[in-house]
Amino acid sequence: MESVPSQNVSLGQTEINWDKLDKTKFYVVGAGIFTGVTVALYPISLVKTRLQVASKDAVERTAFSVIRGILRTEGIPGLYRGFGTVIAGAIPARIIFLTALETTKVAAFRMVEPYTLSEPTKAAIANGIGGMIASLFSQAVFVPIDVVSQRLMVQGYSGHAQYNGGLDVARKILKSDGIRGLYRGFGLSVVTYSPSSAVWWASYGSSQRFIWELLGHGTRRDEPTPSQWSIVLVQAAGGIFAGATASCITTPLDTIKTRLQVMGHEKRPTARQVVKGLIKDDGWTGLYRGLGPRFFSMSAWGTSMILAYEYLKRVCAKDE
Template sequence: MSQITPLEIDILFQLTGVLHQTGWWKRRKIDKNRRIVYNDLNDIAPEHYIKHITTRLAEYKAVSSPEERSILIQTLESVYRFTLGSVAGAVGAAASYPIDLIKTRMQNQRAGSFVGEVAYRNSFDCFKKVIRHEGVLGLYRGLVPQLMGVAPEKAIKLTVNDFVRDKVSDKSGNITVYGEILAGGCAGASQVIFTNPLEIVKIRLQVAGEIASGEKVRALSVVRELGLFGLYKGARACFLRDIPFSAIYFPAYAHIKSAVADEQGYNHPLSLLVAGFLAGVPAAALVTPADVIKTRLQVVARTGQTTYTGVLDAARKIFAEEGPRAFWKGTAARVCRSSPQFGVTLLTYEILQRLFYVDFGGSRPTGSDVKTQIEPITASKTSNVDHIGGYQAAIPMLNGIETKFGLCLPRFTSTFRLQHVTSPKSASGS
């Protein structure tokens, strides 16, 4: 027996796979009625292979197949996602922090203020007055504790969302809308343990500039004043805000991301930013009432201002004293803050996964590979089956494989072959 080349072995395995394609509901066995047709040969031709072009700084493969995913590998995957999510969260928070400060100032503005009138007419007026009275650095009051806390907050949110999506997806990686909502809701609930202490400190630092007391408020002094249990004041309102937000945001992001991908299913960085921004608009706007209540509960009431004992008490008093419109204070600022923040965060998160790719055998973000496909030569584009790469050129190779392995591969008949390669143009006689 002459030497068998690697190409011949590869072709043999490819053809064997074709003969085993009997459907997922049947056992894998050779279908006697299955015939190798022209397109089967075309599909395994070298020029038909899809090339993945992605520039990566690092690429590792933790497992050789998904079946090797152990508890340790899954834990390492969560740590990997958590680390990238921390970096992405910090970048997103820093980019949108000035808008967040304005949003908080607007939401804390209430009737019965000790100054006798509202301090800010709108978000733009608030921005101008902060710059005038507190300087540019006033827009970044509370940024340091925000960055210290936002890293684990956004990281746990992204990690839990990916983890739950993996668990509720089928073997092909497909997930239902209900599964996406469940994953998003779980992500929102998990982040509250980090979000609430972070935000109550941040909010008190953000509104400190409104009080002309001359005393500088620091994050450490706020933590000491509140204590452990005080850091979770307003946690119920935080749950009411973060669970619906994530349940809306992540499914919307996944579908918008798919819609703005190119013809090959690839998402350019700009399309990722657009998807993250657009998904944040309805998510941020619809949960504003819960965010207003949370802000009122977490801010220290000053002389003459109404105090609240809980979520329901705050909702009743705000409605009675200020009307239903008060629940939507700061909506524009919240949308303008959350949308770009999550857009930048998700963009950074996915870019980091592309640059530092580690294959743990689980799911990974879609649209991460540039796919270029050389259009194969098909029989519909030529009436000459003897062209280079055509069926006639493949006959010697198939005969050699049959001789060496003692096989008899099924072939299509000449009738089918003639029918298959005859183009509509030649059939019409033109």
């Protein structure tokens, strides 16, 4: 697919189609790049998760208080609880996601091309379909990793159990709940991440087209290709806008999903009970616990990811 998926005809020189990539190099280099991005942004996910599962009487109810508490008791390593588990699962999940995303976007763009729709609308539809399908495929790998890593993130916090690493978490879940325990919240994960991915990619694709139109690009076929810095800035702006949109829409579902996944087997609340408990404790704003860190995480991760991804495709393009 394109390196700048939402640019007009005049930006065609910057596009790198899926069939023009060296797939082996793409996956190997990509694993390294996205591991680096995950290292940088993982603490934000940990803080967001702790805020979402905090009990009503928890002392640490803000992002800064959570960070201070972790650094005071555990130091920097405390910000990376569960990181090894996430990396072990994130690489195959990311490969599945990117492959499904790119191949689906190609088909979706072909599907909407004949219709008389605006360029931002076509980009939103094609990118949204690609993001949703990619998320659906990757959830089979991602959900068990999510369940294990989130329990490691919150162990010992606000009354949650202690574990001796990811294997201990998995063993105890399998013993108490069987394989179904590793997929607790799978339905909500699909309901949360698939729309979130669709919204993110749709917002990213359409916002880029809109920005280029505002800047006057794409109005003539003979106009010069924008500078690399211009392209990067527009991609970054698209990533920030996409993160803001997706986080605001999907945070309530993410909060419910996280609570379901970290509860011990002796509690087993339903999604309805989780919602009632959150509203009872904090009102409707309880559904938006961790919105700040999630907004920052999705914007920062999305922007970093998309810039790294576009760079990755340039690096892995086949020599003509």
